Amino acid sequence: MVTRMGLYGVMGAPIRDAQRVLVAGTSGSGKSTLCRRLHERLELPYVELDSLYHGPHWSELPTFESDVERLITADRWVLEWQYDRVRERLLERCDLLIWLDYPAHVVMWRVVVRTIRRELSQEMLWNGNTEPPLWTVMTNPEHIIRWAWRTHRGYPRRIRRILEERPRLRLVWLRSPRECDALLDRLR
Template sequence: MPLLTTLDQLDPAYDRVLVAGVSGSGKTTMCSKLGARLGLVHIELDSLFHGPNWSVRTTFEAEVDEFISQDRWVLEWQYDQVRQRLAARADLLVWLDYPLVVVMKRVIWRTVRRGVTHEPLWNGNVEPPLWTIMTNREHIIRWAWQTRASYPGRIRQLLTDHPDLSVLRITDPRDTERVLEVLGSS
């Protein structure tokens, strides 16, 4: 399956959808919107992965397997341990490939907002203090910066490993609404 763009003819109905993109690109927001539009079940993959004190939950992979065994769902495409399983079950992957300035602005704003408000995240976790960007190599802002260039290669490999999977690349946030209008219009 070739890489689709927002100009291509899209099938209006999909049953198992993944949303890919660097941290801060809007994967979870897009999943929520697609879930509502297509009537798909959504759970944040981060909620299955992160345990208390940012530990990795031992049940992560089993819970992912259970979730994707359902007939209709939408989920973020992340975490190397499960990426291949997710792709094997999906019939569409939406790749949010936005410009770096858009993504960094989003991830910085989200991180600052969550840090100031102490917004509860998954399993009692909250964003660490913003100054930890200087000391934590895996701080979410640093993570977004460091991993941003890995997605083109991941997508190329995905197209090789799963040639029947439709992959839709969105490069402009303004096109997201158009895609949402087309999907679920059946």
Template sequence: MPHDAPAPPPAVTARRILVAGTSGAGKTTLAGRVSAVLGLPYTELDGLYHGTGWTPRPEFEDDVRAVVAQDAWVSEWQYTAVRPLLLERAELLVWLDPPVPVVLWQVGTRTVRRRLRRTELWHGNVEPPLRTVLRDRDHILRWAWRTRHKLRGLDERLAREAPHVRVVRLRSRRAVERWVRSLA
């Protein structure tokens, strides 16, 4: 499938929507846009997961259960521990699958911008100093590189494991824009 192939038509009846992709693919941005266009509540999973000092919040899984119990929601499909909970109730999964160089550029520029601006993310957390990329194995830039192929074959896996979930795979910004416009 070419990178700028037309996006499949949306499932406009979907009221429980997940956005999947590797780190830096644009999950949070697209989930927020889908929420706004369709008028569905959006919950950012990073905000539920990260506590002060980047520590995992003990209430995370309970908070996710509360979100998925609702009739309608949009969220990212991440965090291995809660992916089954999310998938069980989801109707549509939008898979952002741009080329690796695009993802690495996006996560890199986002990380540098957040660090230079000291952007507060969740519960007072900010990006660590950029030099930590050299010593922190889980620095977001190293994480993005290490996990860049993590979702390979996702559509086939979901067809087996969650056949009730419709998958829309978007491989370029152009496809994302076309798909979002089709929602309106």
């Protein structure tokens, strides 16, 4: 069942009864922010997957997959749909997928502003890490800004594949931050 906000209106019921929710979207789309807000409104347990993945000095934590496995065996949760190594397992357990399908200019604005804010403030992220210097966007092909740009176009194909493989999976398709806010307003 696909619920597209602009076409069908905000559907609160499919979200209210969901117990295992995944939030999909490219970097900068607001996955973690939406997860936190759903955690607050629906009282679903939430752990940011980045905190399980990134160790000191941006190393990958060896416990990442086992930590994710432990989380998704629980009856209730909300998580970001990211990290290819665990995406399929996350999908197997979820009962609702929310797709943040925002235009590229919205996502890029958000990821650039967030990156600059984090770098300037030296905001502590996960396990002692801070945002790399902005100039590394020119030298590091995996820089978050380049990553967001490169991966943005691939999501529609991924979502289509998921719906073909899992026709019973409930999907809420949000095309703008305004649609996301409307959905959250309905959950108050």
